[in-house]
Amino acid sequence: MTPAGALGAGRQITPANYALEVQHTRDVEQQLSEAKATIEALLSGQIDAVVDSKTQSPVLLSKAQDALRASEERYRRIVETTNEGIATIDTEGKITFVNGRLSEMLGYPAGELLGKRSSHLEREAARANTVARVERSRQGSSEETELAFVRKDGSEVWTLLKTSPIHDTNGTFVGTLVMITDRTHHKQAEEARHLAVEAVRTSEAEFRLLAEAMPQIVWITRPDGANVYFNRRWMDYTGLTLEESLGDGWTKPFHPDDKPVAWQAWQNATATGGTYSIECRLQAADATYRWWLIRGVPVKNASGTILKWFGTCTDIDALKQGEVRLRDSEGLLRIAGRAARLGGWTVSLPDLRVTWSDEVCAIHEVPPGTEPSLAQAIAAYAPEFRETIREKFEACVRDGTPYDLELQIVTATNRRVWVRTIGNAERSASGAVTSLRGAFQDIDDRRKLQEQFRQAQKMEAVGRLAAGVAHDFNNLLSVVLCFSELAIDALKPGDPLRADIEEIRKAGNRATALTGQLLAFSRQQVLEPRVVDLNDIVGAMKPMLSRLLGEDIELTVLSPRPVGRVLVDPSQVEQVVMNFAVNARDAMPNGGMLTIETSNVTLDEAYVGKPAEVPPGRFVMLAVTDSGVGMTEATRARIFEPFFTTKEKGKGTGLGLATVFGIVQQSGGYVSVYSEPNHGTTFKVYLPRTDRVAEVSYSNAPATTLNGSETILLVEDEEQVRTVACAILRRHGYKVLETSNGGEAYLVSSDFPSAIDLLLTDVVMPRMSGRRLAEQLAPERPKMRVLFASGYTDDAIIHHGVLEAGVAFLHKPFTPQALLRKVRDVLDAAAAK
Amino acid sequence: MGKAKTSKAGLVLRLYVAGSAPNSLSAIANAKAICAEHFSSGHELEIVDLLEYPLRALADGVVVTPTLLRLSPLPVRKVIGNLSDAKQVLLALAGK
Numbered sequence: 001m002t003p004a005g006a007l008g009a010g011r012q013i014t015p016a017n018y019a020l021e022v023q024h025t026r027d028v029e030q031q032l033s034e035a036k037a038t039i040e041a042l043l044s045g046q047i048d049a050v051v052d053s054k055t056q057s058p059v060l061l062s063k064a065q066d067a068l069r070a071s072e073e074r075y076r077r078i079v080e081t082t083n084e085g086i087a088t089i090d091t092e093g094k095i096t097f098v099n100g101r102l103s104e105m106l107g108y109p110a111g112e113l114l115g116k117r118s119s120h121l122e123r124e125a126a127r128a129n130t131v132a133r134v135e136r137s138r139q140g141s142s143e144e145t146e147l148a149f150v151r152k153d154g155s156e157v158w159t160l161l162k163t164s165p166i167h168d169t170n171g172t173f174v175g176t177l178v179m180i181t182d183r184t185h186h187k188q189a190e191e192a193r194h195l196a197v198e199a200v201r202t203s204e205a206e207f208r209l210l211a212e213a214m215p216q217i218v219w220i221t222r223p224d225g226a227n228v229y230f231n232r233r234w235m236d237y238t239g240l241t242l243e244e245s246l247g248d249g250w251t252k253p254f255h256p257d258d259k260p261v262a263w264q265a266w267q268n269a270t271a272t273g274g275t276y277s278i279e280c281r282l283q284a285a286d287a288t289y290r291w292w293l294i295r296g297v298p299v300k301n302a303s304g305t306i307l308k309w310f311g312t313c314t315d316i317d318a319l320k321q322g323e324v325r326l327r328d329s330e331g332l333l334r335i336a337g338r339a340a341r342l343g344g345w346t347v348s349l350p351d352l353r354v355t356w357s358d359e360v361c362a363i364h365e366v367p368p369g370t371e372p373s374l375a376q377a378i379a380a381y382a383p384e385f386r387e388t389i390r391e392k393f394e395a396c397v398r399d400g401t402p403y404d405l406e407l408q409i410v411t412a413t414n415r416r417v418w419v420r421t422i423g424n425a426e427r428s429a430s431g432a433v434t435s436l437r438g439a440f441q442d443i444d445d446r447r448k449l450q451e452q453f454r455q456a457q458k459m460e461a462v463g464r465l466a467a468g469v470a471h472d473f474n475n476l477l478s479v480v481l482c483f484s485e486l487a488i489d490a491l492k493p494g495d496p497l498r499a500d501i502e503e504i505r506k507a508g509n510r511a512t513a514l515t516g517q518l519l520a521f522s523r524q525q526v527l528e529p530r531v532v533d534l535n536d537i538v539g540a541m542k543p544m545l546s547r548l549l550g551e552d553i554e555l556t557v558l559s560p561r562p563v564g565r566v567l568v569d570p571s572q573v574e575q576v577v578m579n580f581a582v583n584a585r586d587a588m589p590n591g592g593m594l595t596i597e598t599s600n601v602t603l604d605e606a607y608v609g610k611p612a613e614v615p616p617g618r619f620v621m622l623a624v625t626d627s628g629v630g631m632t633e634a635t636r637a638r639i640f641e642p643f644f645t646t647k648e649k650g651k652g653t654g655l656g657l658a659t660v661f662g663i664v665q666q667s668g669g670y671v672s673v674y675s676e677p678n679h680g681t682t683f684k685v686y687l688p689r690t691d692r693v694a695e696v697s698y699s700n701a702p703a704t705t706l707n708g709s710e711t712i713l714l715v716e717d718e719e720q721v722r723t724v725a726c727a728i729l730r731r732h733g734y735k736v737l738e739t740s741n742g743g744e745a746y747l748v749s750s751d752f753p754s755a756i757d758l759l760l761t762d763v764v765m766p767r768m769s770g771r772r773l774a775e776q777l778a779p780e781r782p783k784m785r786v787l788f789a790s791g792y793t794d795d796a797i798i799h800h801g802v803l804e805a806g807v808a809f810l811h812k813p814f815t816p817q818a819l820l821r822k823v824r825d826v827l828d829a830a831a832a833k
Numbered sequence: 834m835g836k837a838k839t840s841k842a843g844l845v846l847r848l849y850v851a852g853s854a855p856n857s858l859s860a861i862a863n864a865k866a867i868c869a870e871h872f873s874s875g876h877e878l879e880i881v882d883l884l885e886y887p888l889r890a891l892a893d894g895v896v897v898t899p900t901l902l903r904l905s906p907l908p909v910r911k912v913i914g915n916l917s918d919a920k921q922v923l924l925a926l927a928g929k
Contacts (some may be wrong), residue, residue, distance in 0.1 A: 038916070048856040
């Protein structure tokens with residue numbers, strides 16, 4: 001029995017056993033006291049061994065304690081070496097244990113933490129949570145939370161907290177185990193990450209803001225070409241929605257012609273990782289196209305892989321249109337320049353670099369792009385102009401004096417060409433001359449035309465002078481010729497005066513011939529064209545020509561029959577042949593050969609050897625070839641000028657070939673000349689062929705008599721001419737009504753009761769012309785014939801020097817013979833009708 | 834005054850220990866020192882090793898060592914522990 005057995009329950013306390021009961025109570029108290037002492041000893045570690053009541057064998061506590069201590073040591077090491085903070089908190093929330101890591105984490109020595117309320121390690125605001133957490137722990141929940149502890153030095157330490165309740169073997173809650181992980185670094189990393197994310201978000205927001213604000217289209221594309229972003233501007237311009245544009249939708253607005261180029265450029269850019277840049281047309285919402293500059297740059301990662309492409313589209317339509325317009329206008333300018341043979345040049349200062357436009361190169365006959373030195377450019381001018389251009393150029397460089405000159409250059413093929421060169425100084429803002437710019441034009445054709453025009457003007461002036469002189473001169477000569485003839489007729493043969501007067505008459509004839517030539521070269525002569533055969537004229541002239549040429553010159557006439565007919569004034573053609581012959585004779589002072597040849601020629605554009613001055617057509621050609629000294633090019637160019645002569649002074653008038661030219665031209669023909677020094681000269685006259693039948697002129701058969709009895713109304717303002725004409729006509733039996741002007745003639749005609757057979761009138765008269773008078777009298781006297789007298793052409797009766805058909809004409813100056821014959825012809829022709 | 838008690842009734846003590854375990858050795862030393870000082874004559878101190886006589890311990894109602902029993906005078910008193918607190922030990926031994 002154990003003493004404890006005496007404590008058996010259910011014992012009745014009665015007075016009889018009271019003493020026993022008291023004893024027993026004392027025993028129980030004793031036992032409790034022992035038990036308490038045992039427990040206290042146990043707890044204070046004063047117990048070495050216990051007896052296991054079941055096995056009744058002792059158990060040494062020291063061994064158990066050793067094992068326990070070793071186990072505890074292991075745990076302690078784990079607890080102390082772990083990187084986690086570990087603590088236990090009792091049911092009151094007081095700290096009962098902390099490991100080294102935690103005290104280090106919190107910055108307190110371990111001793112100071114024990115017994116502290118854990119909540120006091122937190123910020124005031126967070127304490128309530130901790131209290132609540134302890135309470136939840138009591139109720140058995142394990143938690144994980146993040147919270148900040150305050151270190152002893154006041155700084156914060158962010159931790160991850162894991163709490164779990166501790167129960168004893170009976171399941172009673174005895175405290176809370178706390179595991180604490182330092183999250184400060186983690187937290188900092190987190191914050192850095194957060195900041196980075198924020199920064200990215202901000203920069204993306206800024207990018208979008210910027211992209212939206214840009215006047216350009218902004219896009220982002222993946223490396224495979226799929227689009228992932230467009231700013232508003234793209235949608236506004238293309239009219240596409242963002243959804244339609246993403247992926248490969250961006251290709252839709254490309255102009256069909258530009259798509260292949262754009263695709264090629266994209267391929268190149270992606271292959272090389274370089275910049276993508278292309279100009280192309282994009283279709284706008286309204287279906288029109290505009291030009292855009294599209295540029296993209298790759299965004300690469302550290303290893304160089306392209307992540308995406310950032311790009312813009314810039315509207316360059318105005319620029320492009322300007323470019324097109326510029327190109328167009330440059331093209332126009334080039335065409336205009338080519339047409340006008342006009343180019344431009346520049347000389348930069350101070351390096352004196354010369355640039356010539358293509359047209360300037362063309363004028364110089366050098367390849368386009370030639371860049372001559374300044375010395376070469378100046379040397380391109382004809383020697384006599386080099387000093388001029390150098391001076392002007394230097395003045396322009398020195399003080400900006402502009403110049404505008406017409407000079408001759410010598411081209412690469414050694415041709416002399418007239419050019420107009422204009423130079424202007426370009427100045428910098430400070431006024432210094434920085435370069436010269438100018439125009440350069442081939443004006444050779446213009447100069448030639450000018451020369452021809454000047455020549456024509458000279459001829460015109462001479463002609464007018466001649467015509468003016470001739471009018472009065474012819475009247476005077478008419479008087480001289482008529483009176484000298486009348487005087488000779490009046491003198492007996494052998495009279496000594498007769499020879500003197502004969503001289504006067506000869507002088508008069510020479511003067512008449514000279515006047516005629518003057519009028520001929522100035523094309524003011526009156527022609528009386530008839531349909532003739534050139535061979536007839538040339539054949540008739542042969543004896544006379546032989547005498548003219550002399551024995552040293554052999555004359556050959558080649559006149560194949562038939563030759564075409566021409567409409568010319570035969571006497572004028574005789575004049576032409578005569579003039580050629582005289583020139584040929586003078587060109588062959590030591591004798592030679594002269595060949596006159598006639599032939600039909602038909603010239604068309606393709607005819608090889610067709611002279612430039614002759615147009616296509618059917619002609620009869622008269623060629624006169626000599627074997628004389630020939631001519632230089634310079635002489636040849638001037639031979640048709642009046643008063644130009646290579647003969648010694650006094651030998652030639654300088655009118656011969658000018659007369660030829662005038663006659664041929666007036667006859668509707670052309671003259672060409674071919675000559676080389678020492679190889680003779682060939683003149684060719686081309687006269688238009690006519691199909692009309694040759695006529696036999698009645699003038700070839702002289703009238704049998706020069707007398708008549710008809711009534712003639714004579715109108716002549718020049719008194720002497722009137723007097724002599726009147727005298728001649730009356731002496732030969734005519735009745736003459738003598739008047740000095742148109743008005744007077746009209747009155748005389750009105751008063752004259754009988755028939756008037758002939759009106760003989762001067763053409764050029766003050767107030768009323770001869771033509772006008774004839775027209776006025778015609779209704780009253782329809783049967784009256786009209787004979788005009790004049791020294792030169794006048795549009796009153798003659799058009800361009802050629803008589804109207806059926807108009808009778810008396811050349812001034814006239815001889816009595818000529819006057820009488822013409823009057824008789826006109827009257828007889830009238831009678832014949 | 835302790836002298837008077839011991840002389841009046843003979844003091845018999847029995848100390849149960851567990852071999853040479855630390856607390857047991859300190860308990861033996863402490864018990865001998867207290868007896869020598871306070872009960873120099875007229876006391877008996879028997880030391881019993883639990884490891885050798887576990888049944889004796891059970892018979893005396895001892896379940897842990899070191900335990901000091903006052904067998905006489907009665908009632909039996911027990912003092913548990915290494916007897917380092919001499920005052921507490923004397924108080925327990927003096928109890929009736």
